[in-house]
Amino acid sequence: MSKDKKSQSHGGGLMGQGNMMVAGQKAKDFKGTLRRLLSYLKPRRNQLIAVFFAAIMSTVFMIAGPKIMGNALTELFEGAYGKLTGVPGAGIDFDAIGRLLLLLAGLYVTSSIFSYIQQYIMAGVAQKTVYTLREDVNEKLEKLPLKYFDGRPNGEILSRVTNDIDTIGSTLQQSMTQFITSIVTIVGIIIMMLTISPILTLISIVTLPLSIFVIRPFLKKSQKHFANQQRTLGELNGHIEEMYTGHQVVKAFGHEKKAIAEFDKVNEELYDAGRKAQFISGVIMPMMSFVGNLGYVLICIVGGILVTNRAISIGDIQAFITYSRQFTQPIAQTANIANIIQATVAAAERVFELLDEEEEVQESNTVTLQRSKGAVAFEHVDFGYGDELLIEDMNIKVLPGQTVAIVGPTGAGKTTLINLLMRFYEINGGKITIDGFDTRDMSREDLRSTFGMVLQDTWLFNGTIKANLAYGKKGVTDDEIISAAKTARADHFIRTLPDGYDTVLNEEASNISQGQKQLLTIARAVLADPPIMILDEATSSVDTRTEALIQQAMNRLMEGRTSFVIAHRLSTIRDADLILVMDQGKVIEQGTHEELLEENGFYADLYNSQFAKKVAG
Template sequence: MSSQKRPQSVGPMGHGHGPGGGNMMMMGQKAKNFKGTLRRLLTYLKPRRNQLIAVILAAILSTVFMIVGPKIMGTAITELFEGAYGKFQGIPGAAINFDKIGQILLVLAGLYVFSSLFNYVQQYMMAGVAQNTVYDLREDVNKKLEKLPLHYFDGRSNGETLSRMTNDIDTIGSTLQQSLTQFITSIVTIIGIVIMMLSISPILTLISIVSLPISIFVIRPILKRSQKHFADQQRTLGQLNGHIEEMYTGHQVVKAFGHEKQAGDQFDKVNEELYEAGRKAQFISGIIMPMMFFIGNLSYVLISVVGGILVTQRAISIGDIQAFITYSKQFTQPITQTANIANIIQSTVAAAERVFELLDEEEETKEITTASLTRAQGAVTFEHVDFGYGEDLLIQDMNIEVLPGQTVAIVGPTGAGKTTMINLLMRFYELNGGKIKLDGLDTREVSRHDLRESFGMVLQDTWLFNGTIKDNIAYGKSGVTDEEIFAAARTAHADHFIRTLPEGYETILNEEASNISEGQKQLLTIARAVLADPPIMILDEATSSVDTRTEVFIQEAMKRLMEGRTSFVIAHRLSTIKDADLILVMDQGKVIEQGTHSELLEENGFYADLYNSQFSEKAG
């Protein structure tokens, strides 16, 4: 949803009202480092400087041809008036020279045609420049997102990142395509009109120009007051968008907990704030144009009176007066437009600054690959591993040795560090100290791509994209055949339910994959992991969303899948990990117990308490 308004697209000689004051401060946002950000934004235009020069030349020629028009029209009016006046006075041989007037009008028509042609050229070329620049920006942002560490996304809402990549970049593109050429046109128009007015009458020019500082003096306090309200409008608009997005994406939870009234009340509250800020901003800024028109009309009356006196004194011709009045009426429009565009450029630079802030975010630690990894055997070692999300360490001096082909279960209460351990294994986060080795190689010496290719993951939170079921299963491996996809689905016990769907494997999942059940989603992610055929498997509560019967099928499938592979299983239901080769019991970031199921029960420690508590709960 874009709240930014653009200048009204009125030609330099148009008589439209031009950009209203209400548009002038619509964004209400300023860049922290205007000059630095603007210079950086201009570097994206540098590869297209030749096209920009051509755009500027076309804009200048289009404007110049348009500006000369009223002067030539004035000549035709003078010719018509003098002929008619002479005939009226009975002067011998006096007549209207229609041939000469016709020639003047043909020249005028030619000027307007050329002006329109050059205007088309500059708009066409600028569209290409703007879209190519935005294309480059999007490419850079997309590449940057691929290099950002996981903690960047953990610490920011998805909406904020999306806003920078879409809304802010669109703002830059719109400004480049529309406002930049209008800014050039407005500047050329102002200069051209001043020159033409001076050539007609310096006295009348002085009267016309004097109205400008008076207008600025009158509207400046209004602009300052409106800016605060426009800033409030943008802030509350962002809050409202965020609230709507949260309530829409979580509408099932909202309904399940009966939170509709509170959500509606919160919406009404923010909406009321937005209404108040918008009403005040639009009302105050709406005063600008009437004030400017009032001052402009006073100037117009004064010019008409003085001009009439000069005509009676034969100081200037009546056609020149008509041309001058046309110029004076158009004089304030490009000035207002320039002020409006200057403010939009300021807001655009602020949007560019937000994009550059994203581009300047700290990337994942640069890879120094001194070792290559083809297909891992699956030996994993944690050596004195320390890690914390902040200053306080969550994991301290963790030491684990996992042999190839072993199934390792990780258990413990919520917040013990189970998922963190997996994140470290996948190198989603960098260690504070110690080493994690895969087949004896420090994982920091292997490329992230090769490392992560060695793992298959089935998470508690399923992720499926908008596409066919077949494409979702094939996501983890390129160049697979349909038969391989079908085989993976059969292994994961997903083939039967897929074939019962109307389109089978070609069934398209919607964006949230809400057209299949949670359990079916999990089966598809398991099929995806089966197809990827990785040497190491990570199962994070993989059976938490399926029924007991399906869980038995999945356990059988996983048992076959984990044969000959190293597997890490995070589980809360301890009954599912009795056969694990090694069970790691974690609490507060430390491995407090480790061993087989029977060994840990014999120790009668933390694990035994967890297991017995679950058993007694079931018995109860």
């Protein structure tokens, strides 16, 4: 993610941003999550040891460079000084300086080679770890019950699968090696500075707490503004997405000016928060540089005194100044990386929360149906989404080949009944049987292959029409696809499209009409040829003429099959063999259309109210 990439730069602004990031997302169980994340690295411990060794070698060779350069400078200075002062035999030993420079070049080349090895191995470790995590998450998603997806926004789940895992991968690949290098660099530089001058080392170290004291107020202020920046950025993204996806509604209701005004308002807030955050964080680095320069001045003064007293050489002073300049950078990087690790552990915790979710009940898989006859029964079924039961002691018996219509007001439990039949949710009590066998004794794949579904909300994916129709059945031929399309009255409109059956539907299938989408989903169900059909007001999105044609096709499709029809328009289910009238999760009436009208109960009231509305209209 961008946070990880930003950490590669140095500067006070990053420290402020890093702290803000931790404030925004902090792990609940840092140690436990970190241990669990590290467990994914255990199978690659040998590669990590190699990375650690390569990082140490690369850093050691790099740290030795300024000392060698200082020796070369001392050699040059002493030779030139001796010649100026008339010391016999004095002069610049260019051979010695050349050997030192060759050694320096060799050190830097060797350091680069080890750095390359370190990055190469770590890239493999990071990507393999992320690959394993994605595999685990993908397998977990296949085992999660429907209630998990119903209770969370799709974007939130996708964020865990993509953004959070990418954050882990970026941290492993970039920040982990940088963290190792920074720690080794800090230790190595301190050792090298101590070998040159303990007094100068003390001066360098004392400037660190002074820098932290100076920048601390700026860090606190920048945290607040960075948090505002992220909040307003989220609001702006949400507004843009909402206006873009609903642009037709915006235009239809003349909402453009209000939408633009709202965008300008949020955009202004984002600009203000971003300007303040960047300005305040931008001040941090100059302040650190100012304190650092004070330290350099002290080092130069004390170092000059030591040189004049012959306590250390001039080359050592040059090397020490280089080390002192290098000293602050890995410390700032370590602070940034520590913040990034906090955010990474928070991301890992979100991934592990998904991996720890309760899975679907394990299937006994003791029964396999070759081709169901279509006999379905609900025997004393109890069900509730929470502690409170929505369905209590439901008893339904459906004979093979019967058409069962399910009617009732919104929230009566019509869709819930279908979800239980498909075993999207587990029942609390009783049992549901197909051909006398408990559905819990079948594999979910075997059970669901028994059903074909045509829902009111169409679902088509990005791909050709041919691929969409063939989605529900393996190994179908072009002739079978065309035959199914003809049965669903979809063949004619498909052939009028530019590429016919090879026409590519876009991501939302918005390049065809809603009615045409429904025709395709009906054709897909026809092609699957299941023994039991589930229809959720499948003709509600098409015109009256097309509805009549589809109804004829559906009647042929339902011949010899058990069919469950969720009906909102009661005029479409008068010929059903059995009508179940539901209210508040219970079947309060059941029978044929004529029988229910004679009872003059709930169904009769529903039917007559729709008929009255139609006449009034």
